[in-house]
Structures are given as C-alpha cells and as structure tokens.
Amino acid sequence: MLTRGMIHAVTALCTAFLLLASGTGCAAVAGQRPAPGSPGRDRLEQLLGAVRVVERRPHPGGYERGCGAGQGCVFGPAWSDDHDGPGGRDGCDTRNNVLARQLTGVGYRPGTHRCVVRSGTLADPYTGALIVFSRETARRIPIDHIYPLAAAWDFGASEWPIAQRIRFANDIDYNLQATDDAANTDKSDSTPADWLPPSRPGHCYYAGRYLTVALRYQLPVTAADHMALRRIAAACG
Template sequence: MAGDRVGERGTPTRSQLEQLLAEVRVVAARGHPGGYERGCRDGQRCVFGPSWTDDYDGPGGHDGCDTRNNVLSAQLTGVSLRPGTHDCVVTAGTLDDPYTGARITFGKADAGDIQIDHVYPLAAAWDMGAVHWPLERRVRFANDIGVNLLATAADANQDKGDSTPSEWLPPARPNHCFYAGKYLTAAIRYDLPVTAADSAVLHDIARSCP
C-alpha cells in the first residue's frame, strides 16, 4: 500500500501524499467513547501498556532497549551511549527537530529538552478505533518506532498534546509535508481514520508539497 512507501523516511512528494489521502478512511468527526487512561499505576487502566516497554512484537521489540532509547538512537546524530548498557542508553547527541526545525543538543543537563511524540496521538487513536483493539495491538502501536514515533522539542510535544492536524501543525512550515506523510502512514498502517477537518488540512498541505 502507499502507506508502506512514504512517511517513514524522507519527505513525501505531492503525488505520494495524494495517494495516501486517497487511501485513508475519512469520518465526519472524532468520537468520544470514553475509557481512555494511559497511566499504569495500581488502579489505572494502562490501555496502551507501560510507557516505552520493550515487551512487544514489532520493530525494536524484545531487543533489550526501551522504546525511548531506540527512538533517540535512530534520530539523533553524534550519539554517545552509556557503557554497560549493551549499546542501549543514549547519553548525548544532536537532534534536527522534525517539528521546529531547530538543532537541539541532548545530554545529561538538557535531556528533558527532547521528548518522544506519538505522531498519531494515543488518545486520538483510542477515540478513532483503538478502543476496540486487543491490548497487544495497542502496545505495538504505542511503541512503533518506524511509523508513529518522533523525537522532538519538549515544548512542541507538549503544545501538540493529543491534537490532530486540523488542530495543530509543526511550527516549522517547511516540515508540514513530512508530518502529513507520517500522520497518514500511521493512520493507514493501523486502519485508523482521519476526520473530515483533518483531511481538508492534509489536502491543503499536499498541494504545497513539491
């Protein structure tokens, strides 16, 4: 499918985005089935499994490293790893932020400046169909390092929250085509829809792409 060809690497062309838009399901609006609870403490529902678990079947799963460190290793350049962690724990590197366009240094003093974003937000996925998935599929979605996760500036990640494209776009306008490709790829790969409002915004982005 088109969703297997773009969005995971590089920036998609207008034609590629149009292919994705022709394939993705569109619904009138985001539902609100209730019951979403990300937390995994005693008494919490933990609907997408423990954060950044390594215990799942998928890219990066069962490799001895948690998902967060897998994402950092994949996206940062000049990576330094903590000795004795089997080349797992990232201690330093540089991120070319896919949302803000800024170059961010990652290290002990400023590790909190970089967070990991779910491009198609977990809460939105829950509302748009994941409420009906088995837990195994939800855990894979929450940790899919190839399709749905990006390291980005903490401020951008927090500003985005669980917003979808009609509610939030990356601050760096030149990165909108990349973001649209990632969002649509995640939606198609997991058979999640986009809302009519999201579809309109993503069509507008596609028309601006080379």
C-alpha cells in the same frame, strides 16, 4: 546549561544549517527546503485518497494512559520493550531506540551494551532546530506519538487487543518522533486540523507520517483533518 528561552533566542537569530559552537542549532526559516524524509505532493495525494475519512472524532470514553495502581494502562507501560514490533524485546526501551535512530553523533552510556543514549544531536522536523541531547537536556527532548494515543483510542483502538495497542504505542518505524518539549506539549493529543508543526518545512514530513500511520493501522482521519492535510499536500514539491 542553556535554558529553553536561551535556545529559542539563539534559534531566532540563526541562519539555516549553521551550528553554533555552543551546540545549539538553528531553526528553519521560510523558504528552506522540506525536512528530510518529506514526501512529495503526488505521494501525499495517494495517501489522502486511500485513508478513511469520518465526519468527526468520537469520544467513547475509557481512555486512561496511566499504569499506576487502579489505572487503565490501556496502551501498556510507557516505552515498554515487551512487544512484538520493531525493537521489541531487544533489551532497550522504546525511548532509547527512538533516540538511537533519530539522533546523529550518538554516544551511549558505558556498560549499557549500546542501549542508553547519553548524547547526540536531533534535527527536529517539527521545529526546524538542531537540538543537542545531553544528560542536562534529556528531559527537554520527549518522544511524540505522531498519531496520538488518545486519538487512536477514540478512532477504534479501544476495540484492539492489548498487544496491538502496546505495539502501536511503541512503533519506532512509523509513529514515534523525538522533538522539542514545547512543541510536544502544544500538540498534546491534537490531530492535524488543530495542530501542525511550528516549522512550515516540517509540514510535508508530518503529513506523510500521519497518513502512513493511519493507513498502517486502519485508523481514520476526520473531514477537517483531511482538509488540513490536503492543503499541506498542495504546497509540497
């Protein structure tokens, strides 16, 4: 079984688009074309012009993601299928819905009615790597909330009905991205002023997705976020 260190070592030696026989993919390199699905400069400028900008991130308190006894569970149980958004109440949890959409060559666990993903390959827009998903590596491919839950809470989701918060937390169309666990951990609940994908070819993709979510849910960005995203837009084709 490949360790994370082995994966990163191989990634550093690979050229773009080369898939090793071992199944470990190669990281994006400087000058590689933008991640698939990346918007161009004009589209990003439109989004930047439409999004609401605030001076700084407030901290109203009360955010508690956990759903254990006595915990707030403010966005509902993780990867709940019980919501009225895309993929909701289809018999598959949100994590498996995301994996089924974003991996290629998907294989399913027998007897789960094509629900539980057990194999595939992720072209990770955050790191530029091709990452093999298997039973052994499943824990190393988490699902990121592009617009973080904690940030959404701070910027207004604390006032939403619980059904809207659960829908937001499980929005497979706009706000969820499978990625490498190191990138996901490094990002945590940061917004674009404090974190960007480690792979530059993924910046335009991330900026477009972040702004789209903000507009869809009428969430703002800070002035610092707006500046960081504008710098990204200037470099997008």
